[in-house]
Amino acid sequence: MKKFLLSCCLALGIGANAQITYNGDFEDAGTPGYSTTLYGQFGGGSRTAAAACNGAYGGQLAISATYAQTGYMVILNNITGQTNNGQAVTVTAGYKKAAGAVGTLSIAYMVQDPATQSWSVYPVGTAASLTSAAVTTCSTLSATIPSGALQPGQTTAIGVWFVRSSGSGNVYVDDINFQQATVTTAPSCTTLTSPANESTVSAGNSVFTWPTVATAVNYKLSIGTTPGGSDVLNTTVAGNSLNVSLPTNSTLYAKVTPTNSNGDATGCTEITFNTNSTISYCGPITASATVYPISSVTFNGTTKTSAATTGGPAYEDYTSTVFNATVGTSYPISVTGTGAAGNRFGMTVFVDWNGDGDFNDSSEQYFTTSPFVGNNIATNVLTGNILIPANATAGNKRMRIKYNFNSSATAIIPALSDPCGNMGNGQVEDYTISVTIPTTAPACATLATPANGATNVTPNPAVLTWNSVEGASGYKLYIGTTSGGTDIANGTLVSTPTYSTVLASNITYYVKIVPTNSIGDATGCTETSFTTGAAAYCTASATNTSTSFEKIANVTFADINNTSTVFTGYSDYTSITGNVTKGNAYTFTATGNVNAWTSDIVLVWIDYNKDGVFDTTTELVLTSAIGVGPWTGSITIPTGAATGTTRMRVRLSDSSTGHNALPCGTSTYGEVEDYTLNITGPTMAVSDLSKSNLSIYPNPFTDVLKISDIRGVKSISVNDMSGRQVKSLAPTAEINLSNLKEGLYIVNLQMEDGSVKSFKAIKK
Structure with a gap:
């Protein structure tokens, strides 16, 4: 039996009598003339009088290249008062046709997948071979659906199925009649034929x-x-x-x-x-269409090439090719396959890590869930990483690679998701991975990017990569703003040789990577450093650049008093700097050109923590009243803002048409302008604990930090080493900082006399 997957969404029902019998004569009431909850149609069809064998109506199938495989079905679950008992069903159906379409017509049963709502179609019995000639007198198809094919509890249907080989035209069906057997006794026994007894x-x-x-x-x-x-x-x-x-x-x-x-x-x-x-292992695996072959596989630096003959075998056994791997290590894999430009091909990989002869256990399937690995060019090079799981046993393991046409980038077809399933038009190759278990700690890794001493590194995000180390099950990252420091990452464990994190601008960072495995950590690993540059901010603009519509004419804020000379969707004025001080309030004013509208609004964001991102909650600092302007408001620079230069973004937008209230992306009308702010602020000298009555303890601390005396303390704030405020609270003798990561922090005590006392505190 051949399986066809088609989508068709239909309502479900349930009956009472323990057998199904029905005459599908297309004479039911409803739109389009028959019950759409009872009848299902796969496209290219309708009810018509021309299709009738008996009565007034039958079902028309309009066969074409678009509807090359189609049919009608009666949905068993929606027959009122009857229940499928799973027994055999005798089916007959009448048919005739107009001249044109050539193909086969069969009785079929259909089963719906409850997850995808798609139908699998299973033709049964002898198909009628239809030539291009017209069939004007109704003929009869007949077949028996065997017991067990229509499982109770599933959504199933019975109908007719046409498969076109050429031509186009109408095929007519009527009187889809079926009778399910009634059985009153348990079945007789059967005996296993494979494996044989005593074999x-x-x-x-x-x-x-x-x-x-x-x-x-x-x-x-x-x-x-x-x-x-x-x-x-x-x-x-x-x-x-x-x-x-x-x-x-x-x-x-x-x-x-x-x-x-x-x-x-x-x-x-x-x-x-x-x-x-x-x-x-399961097999043999066959292909139902032309084989698009795999031409090469590279794993852990070893490459196996093959003849890659189009139309060649669907399965190739390359288990004599052995790739070496170590438990806990991640290895790159690259599969090159022949494709058809414009058609998406994908790959999946299966490895029998526990040697039980299947690929069904946890961690034995790769690339079978989103994001899927695929491409749509003539020669596809598909890449990914295979992590050797910690529970893999030593010895040779079977690796199966499947490469096949996959029509979607958001779903995966059974040919790829099922390690034992037949292919549609791809290829399967089996290889051997020789797994070893480490007996020593791994060697050190070398940071590849950013290079040691690199400058102007993009901080948001900064992407760190290093060489994969044989025998390493993971990598511990130590990142700080001082040599040997760990205020950014203190032994953060990652499984692959890459790490992405958002860092502050214009700061030197120190990095050490320590590979690790079950034996221990690498020793003697070298620290490297790099310096970040300016943050790469998201783009923003207005799509309508005509000066016939609203644009920003002037922005005044702190030291900034900028009158625009060019009116576009976006203007970069980051060469203009406004100096502001933490804790102080400043008046912001923006004016528009003569074409400002009554529905216009201005929004302002300031990147207080200098991470290259305008946080839509904490860094939206002004939302003006709606009108023609001027748009004004007061902006207070928080005491927890990072010191130094950062970005301020101003957006003018029409709130009624094509409005965008976000710092990124486009609006239809208006303009976006960027400026630089230099944040300073009250000087916070670190206290000399031996000369102060105030102290914090214990230091280093685990979760709770205590303050010796809170008399005269107005408020407490905690900043990380990038200047970002991570905690703000009322005076209290004990500060619960259990939610903070390990690292170095500044604890600021804002005193009632306006002074600030600050202490370094290390969370361990």
Whole structure:
């Protein structure tokens, strides 16, 4: 049986009688002339009188290149008062056709996936081969859907299915009639045919098969290490085969028991068999269409190339090619495959880390969830990283790579997600990974980017990369604003050789990377440093640049008094600096040109923590009244603002048309202007604890920091070393800082006399 996936969203229902019988004659009331909850149609069809075999109407299928595979179905769940019992169903349907379309017409049953709402179509019986000639007299299709095919509890349907080979035109169907068998007894027994009784088979994947029983709906399969046991497997199967993962070098016992709604078969025979030390895997894997092949695979620096013959075998065994890997280490993988320009191809990777003959265990699937790995050019180079899990055992492991056409970048087809599934038009290759377990601590890593001594490094974010170290299960990062400092990162553990973090502008940072594994940390690793440059801020503008609409004419704030000379969607005035002091308030005023509208508004953001991002909550410092301006307000520079130069952004926007109230992106009308602010502020000398009655303790501290005397203290704030305020609170003798990371902080005590006493405190 061939499986087709199509989308069709339909309502569900449930009945009462334990069998299904129906005459789908298209004479039901409703729009478009029949019940759309009862009938389903896959596209290119409608009810019409020309299609009738009996009565007034039938179903028309308009066959074309667009609707090359289509059909009608009656949805069993929506037949009122009846319930599917899973037994065999006898089906007939009438058909005729207009001249034109060439193809096959079959009875079929359909099963809906509850997650995706897509339908799988399974043709049954002998298909009618239709030539281009017209069929003017109704002929009859007939078939029997076997028991177990229509599982109770699933959403299922019965209908007809046309597959076009050429031409176009109408195919007509009518009288989709079916009768489900009624069974009142439990089924008889069946016996396993594979594996054979008293045989020896490979461990790992093994296919269990048995003859079907006419009245069985499901089959209970048990496998155990003792007679009657089920410690290896205990499951219920719809169908007469199942792939099972078997342990090595074992004596096993297995029994299959047919079952239906009346009960289980009784007295069924158990078989016994042995497994050896060989591990088998699912296959063979075939392709239903032209094979687009894999041409090369590179893993951990080793490359295997292949002939990559278009239309070649769907499966290739390269298990003689061995890639070396160490537990806990992440390795790059690159797969090059032949594609078809404009069509997306993707890859997935499966590794049997525990050697049980399947790829179903945790951490054995890669790139099967979003974000998926794919591309849509003629030659696709697909890359990713494979992390060798900490629980992987030593020895040779099977790696399976699947490469196939995948029509979506947001979903993955079964050919890629199922390690055992057949391909559509791609290829599968199997390799061996030789896994070792480290016995020594790893060597040190070298920071690649930024280079040691680099300047003008983008701080938001700063992306650190270094060489992958063999045998490392992770990397501990130490980053500080002083040599040996850890105020930014103190042993932060990452699993891959890259780290992204937002840093402050124009500051020198010191970095040390220490690879680690289960044995211990690398020793003697070298510290490097780099200096950040100006933050890279997001872009913002107005799309309408005409001066016939509102633009900013002047901005006045602190030392800034700038009259615009150029009116565009965005103006960069960062060469103009306004000097401000922490704790002080300043009046902001913006005026517009003569074309300001009554619905205009001005918003202002200041990047107080100098991280290159305008926080939409804490750094939106002014939202003006709506009107033609001037737009004015007061802005107070917080005491926790970082000192030094930073960015101020001013946006004028029409609040009624194409408005954008965010610091990034575009509005339809208005203008955005950027300025520089230089924040200074009251001098905060670090106290000499030996000369002050005030003190903080313990220092270093774990969670709670105590203040010796809070008399005369007005408020307390805590800043990190970038100047960002991380805590603000009323006077208290104990400060709970359990939510802060390890590192160095400045504790500021704002006194009632206006002075500020500051202390360095280390959280460990």
